[in-house]
Amino acid sequence: MPIHRGPTRRVLIAGAAAGSATLIAPSGFRQARAQDRRWLHGLALLGEPKYPPGFPHFDYVRPDAPKGGTVRLGVQGSFDNFNLFTSGIRGDLEAGIGSLLHDTLMTASQDEVATEYGLIAEAVTHPDDFSSVTYRLNEAARFQDGRPITPEDVVFSFDTLKATSPFYGFYYQTVTKAEAREGREVHFSFAEKGNRELPQILGQLPVLPKHWWTGTGPDGKPRNPGQTTLEAPVGSGPYRIRSFEPGRYCIYERNPDFWGRDLPTTRGHNNLGEIRYEYYRDGTVLLEAFKGDQIDYRTENIARNWSIGYDFPAVAEKRVVREEFPIRNSGVMQCFCFNLRRPRFADARVRRALNLAFNFEDVNRTLFYGLYERIDSFFYGTELASSGLPEGRELAILEPLRAKVPPAVFTTPYTNPVNGSPEAARNNLREALGLFRAAGWELKGRQLVSKQGESFRIEFLGSDPSLERYVLPYRQALNAIGITVELRIVDAAQFQNRTRAFDFDAITKLWPQSLSPGNEQRDFFGSAAADRPGSQNAAGIKDEAVDALIERIIYASDREDLVAATRALDRVLLAHDYVVPQWTSRVQRTARWDRFSHPDPMPKYGAAAFPTIWWWDEAKAAKTGGGR
Numbered sequence: 160m161p162i163h164r165g166p167t168r169r170v171l172i173a174g175a176a177a178g179s180a181t182l183i184a185p186s187g188f189r190q191a192r193a194q195d196r197r198w199l200h201g202l203a204l205l206g207e208p209k210y211p212p213g214f215p216h217f218d219y220v221r222p223d224a225p226k227g228g229t230v231r232l233g234v235q236g237s238f239d240n241f242n243l244f245t246s247g248i249r250g251d252l253e254a255g256i257g258s259l260l261h262d263t264l265m266t267a268s269q270d271e272v273a274t275e276y277g278l279i280a281e282a283v284t285h286p287d288d289f290s291s292v293t294y295r296l297n298e299a300a301r302f303q304d305g306r307p308i309t310p311e312d313v314v315f316s317f318d319t320l321k322a323t324s325p326f327y328g329f330y331y332q333t334v335t336k337a338e339a340r341e342g343r344e345v346h347f348s349f350a351e352k353g354n355r356e357l358p359q360i361l362g363q364l365p366v367l368p369k370h371w372w373t374g375t376g377p378d379g380k381p382r383n384p385g386q387t388t389l390e391a392p393v394g395s396g397p398y399r400i401r402s403f404e405p406g407r408y409c410i411y412e413r414n415p416d417f418w419g420r421d422l423p424t425t426r427g428h429n430n431l432g433e434i435r436y437e438y439y440r441d442g443t444v445l446l447e448a449f450k451g452d453q454i455d456y457r458t459e460n461i462a463r464n465w466s467i468g469y470d471f472p473a474v475a476e477k478r479v480v481r482e483e484f485p486i487r488n489s490g491v492m493q494c495f496c497f498n499l500r501r502p503r504f505a506d507a508r509v510r511r512a513l514n515l516a517f518n519f520e521d522v523n524r525t526l527f528y529g530l531y532e533r534i535d536s537f538f539y540g541t542e543l544a545s546s547g548l549p550e551g552r553e554l555a556i557l558e559p560l561r562a563k564v565p566p567a568v569f570t571t572p573y574t575n576p577v578n579g580s581p582e583a584a585r586n587n588l589r590e591a592l593g594l595f596r597a598a599g600w601e602l603k604g605r606q607l608v609s610k611q612g613e614s615f616r617i618e619f620l621g622s623d624p625s626l627e628r629y630v631l632p633y634r635q636a637l638n639a640i641g642i643t644v645e646l647r648i649v650d651a652a653q654f655q656n657r658t659r660a661f662d663f664d665a666i667t668k669l670w671p672q673s674l675s676p677g678n679e680q681r682d683f684f685g686s687a688a689a690d691r692p693g694s695q696n697a698a699g700i701k702d703e704a705v706d707a708l709i710e711r712i713i714y715a716s717d718r719e720d721l722v723a724a725t726r727a728l729d730r731v732l733l734a735h736d737y738v739v740p741q742w743t744s745r746v747q748r749t750a751r752w753d754r755f756s757h758p759d760p761m762p763k764y765g766a767a768a769f770p771t772i773w774w775w776d777e778a779k780a781a782k783t784g785g786g787r
């Protein structure tokens with residue numbers, strides 16, 4: 160299940176496929192068609208929901224948190240679109256649209272794994288074989304224009320998202336039909352049985368108003384859900400757009416009439432009166448804006464900045480707070496991703512050679528101040544990561560696929576090459592050249608060439624100038640073995656268009672992983688996604704064993720089976736050397752002007768959870784200055 164938009168909503172959508180679901184029926188819910196339907200207040204894939212029916216609020220929030228204040232958030236890039244339906248295919252979506260403006264049927268708790276409770280939907284039911292799911296909508300649910308949220312709106316949102324978005328079309332490919340039914344019910348039929356994740360990922364469906372999207376705009380023309388728009392849409396969420404200037408800023412104000420403000424799942428959330436997104440073309444300028452008190456809060460992803468970039472008076476005066484939050488809710492693969500659709504990257508020996516040439520140890524020491532760890536798993540940082548040799552249930556899952564996977568899966572644990580000293584670097588480059596020779600490439604003069612005389616070239620494509628810092632040392636090593644390297648930095652829109660069309664040699668790619676992977680793995684690594692424009696299978700992986708293991712994950716019978724199947728998938732992906740793993744940190748590094756407070760303790764799986772469960776602190780703001 161991808162990392163998800165609940166209280167902390169994700170960038171992509173999220174899901175979970177895992178062990179047996181224990182479902183608890185809420186007291187007082189109407190029992191329609193009685194004996195074969197249980198209405199549930201929550202869905203849990205990893206045991207029982209923590210919170211019982213009628214719970215007052217999540218444990219990790221301050222339910223009486225003060226409301227008001229402003230937070231200014233910096234975004235690198237631009238925006239030209241408010242249409243969630245076209246996200247990922249047309250235009251640059253404004254940063255707050257998904258999390259602030261549009262609510263979902265269910266919402267996730269941040270102190271449980273893969274557990275959701277009612278938001279727009281007050282209850283959910285599904286048969287034991289998971290062949291369908293039915294949601295019952297909260298009678299009080301309203302859009303921001305006062306119109307009720309109806310099953311027809313849910314059906315419209317589902318059908319339109321599936322039709323306009325390649326991601327949703329693929330993600331919900333086995334959901335065959337959405338139907339509005341009496342009693343505020345919406346029913347989804349599945350083309351398969353036993354997929355425990357489908358009811359939950361449908362709970363993550365954003366619901367948009369049919370009447371608005373099928374109406375006419377201020378210009379008198381019909382609105383088109385398949386096209387970008389800069390007309391501020393009507394939503395159902397806790398914030399509404401107050402004002403904006405395309406590409407520069409967008410201001411959201413807290414909606415005092417938000418229908419769901421007293422729900423157990425929203426109490427203690429959405430405390431800030433105003434959220435402003437300020438857009439900057441350059442990351443360096445964005446950091447300077449923070450130092451100049453033009454931005455209130457930032458997540459720092461650049462090690463150099465974290466190590467030496469916060470040496471300014473406000474930090475010494477403790478008016479700016481730096482705080483690290485542990486990341487427990489996700490794993491990650493961040494890597495140099497090579498395009499297997501291009502013949503020169505199709506040979507696994509070539510890809511391993513490219514890994515041998517990457518000197519992570521020197522990069523970490525000289526550029527990253529030793530703050531990072533080398534990634535050695537597609538599920539790094541979780542119990543789902545493979546290690547050692549397969550045994551037990553994992554071995555049993557892999558055994559029928561023995562003839563379809565690299566022999567190393569059973570004989571050799573995956574490890575990244577280790578550099579860090581001149582001698583180790585030289586030895587690794589010699590080994591890399593040996594692999595290139597075995598793959599049909601020879602070093603002639605200073606050029607690595609094929610038997611047909613083609614030079615080996617790589618263009619690293621990116622949209623962030625910081626890419627240059629770590630690609631240039633890599634280029635030096637690759638140049639030493641005859642590879643010509645170009646670095647091309649393009650604007651965000653061009654980068655998005657080229658990656659959607661798989662028009663690249665190499666990019667830096669990040670695959671976020673939840674603690675309960677599932678249907679999204681088809682989009683990440685499945686053969687059917689390899690040639691689908693806009694899919695997350697950027698590498699172009701097409702492998703029968705990988706496909707089989709993905710299906711084993713999706714249909715896992717229990718948590719133990721899920722973990723074993725995921726480790727098996729991880730092991731096979733690594734054995735193919737599809738990517739050159741990069742680095743990560745298991746903490747979220749943040750800096751803020753000290754005007755905000757958060758609950759203590761924080762939710763186990765929420766990391767910083769900013770600004771969702773934070774609040775404006777008048778006393779701190781008075782001491783810090785610049786209070787609003």
